[in-house]
Amino acid sequence: xxxxxxxxxxxxxxxxxxxxxxxxxxxxxxxxxxxxxxxxxxxxxxxxxxxxxxxxxxxxxxxxxxxxxxxxxxxxxxxxxxx
Amino acid sequence: xxxxxxxxxxxxxxxxxxxxxxxxxxxxxxxxxxxxxxxxxxxxxxxxxxxxxxxxxxxxxxxxxxxxxxxxxxxxxxxxxxxxxxxxxxxxxxxxxxxxxxxxxxxxxxxxxxxxxxxxxxxxxxxxxxxxxxxxxxxxxxxxxxxxxxx
Numbered sequence: 001x002x003x004x005x006x007x008x009x010x011x012x013x014x015x016x017x018x019x020x021x022x023x024x025x026x027x028x029x030x031x032x033x034x035x036x037x038x039x040x041x042x043x044x045x046x047x048x049x050x051x052x053x054x055x056x057x058x059x060x061x062x063x064x065x066x067x068x069x070x071x072x073x074x075x076x077x078x079x080x081x082x083x
Numbered sequence: 084x085x086x087x088x089x090x091x092x093x094x095x096x097x098x099x100x101x102x103x104x105x106x107x108x109x110x111x112x113x114x115x116x117x118x119x120x121x122x123x124x125x126x127x128x129x130x131x132x133x134x135x136x137x138x139x140x141x142x143x144x145x146x147x148x149x150x151x152x153x154x155x156x157x158x159x160x161x162x163x164x165x166x167x168x169x170x171x172x173x174x175x176x177x178x179x180x181x182x183x184x185x186x187x188x189x190x191x192x193x194x195x196x197x198x199x200x201x202x203x204x205x206x207x208x209x210x211x212x213x214x215x216x217x218x219x220x221x222x223x224x225x226x227x228x229x230x231x232x233x234x
Contacts, residue, residue, distance in 0.1 A: 079220035082205025
């Protein structure tokens with residue numbers, strides 16, 4: 001699974017993208033966010049207020065109960081501020 | 084319908100002529116340009132860097148544009164959004180909507196900007212005398228987008 005991070009999530013986590021192989025128990029977006037928090041202090045800090053974190057699966061916005069598949073591209077980012 | 088995400092600046096006149104083109108049925112064209120301000124939250128802003136999510140950005144903008152065409156009888160439209168480091172007075176975003184009559188063009192242009200601000204994956208990093216900071220999303224922008232939700 002390919003993960004992408006943007007804006008302050010990228011700054012806090014320290015990488016813009018990575019390949020991960022989450023445990024089989026990670027079945028939804030919510031599961032993934034919870035699992036990422038356990039991967040170290042940078043992740044825990046970046047995801048401390050995870051309700052503000054937006055998630056896109058394969059470049060489409062996804063809610064926390066959306067299912068995940070192994071080959072998905074999953075992006076985590078703060079609320080958008082373009083325009 | 085056209086969406087462009089680019090580092091380069093754009094020329095409003097050129098884009099306007101391209102949208103209106105040779106269609107004699109267009110009676111109204113509305114354009115909106117968003118610019119970099121030199122002040123934000125009382126602090127001077129010397130520059131702003133726009134980050135985006137290549138791929139998703141284009142997809143989201145195309146979806147939003149298609150929604151505008153579904154809701155209003157638009158003849159043509161264009162959305163151009165820049166990324167990279169910009170300075171005060173630089174142009175950030177251009178939306179042009181063209182229709183037979185002005186109301187559809189005005190409303191669709193306003194809708195596109197409201198939705199773009201809350202849906203398109205862009206993030207602004209401001210450079211201020213106290214250092215660089217990520218711009219926070221505004222509740223007002225969410226409220227502005229929500230007023231279109233009943234469509």
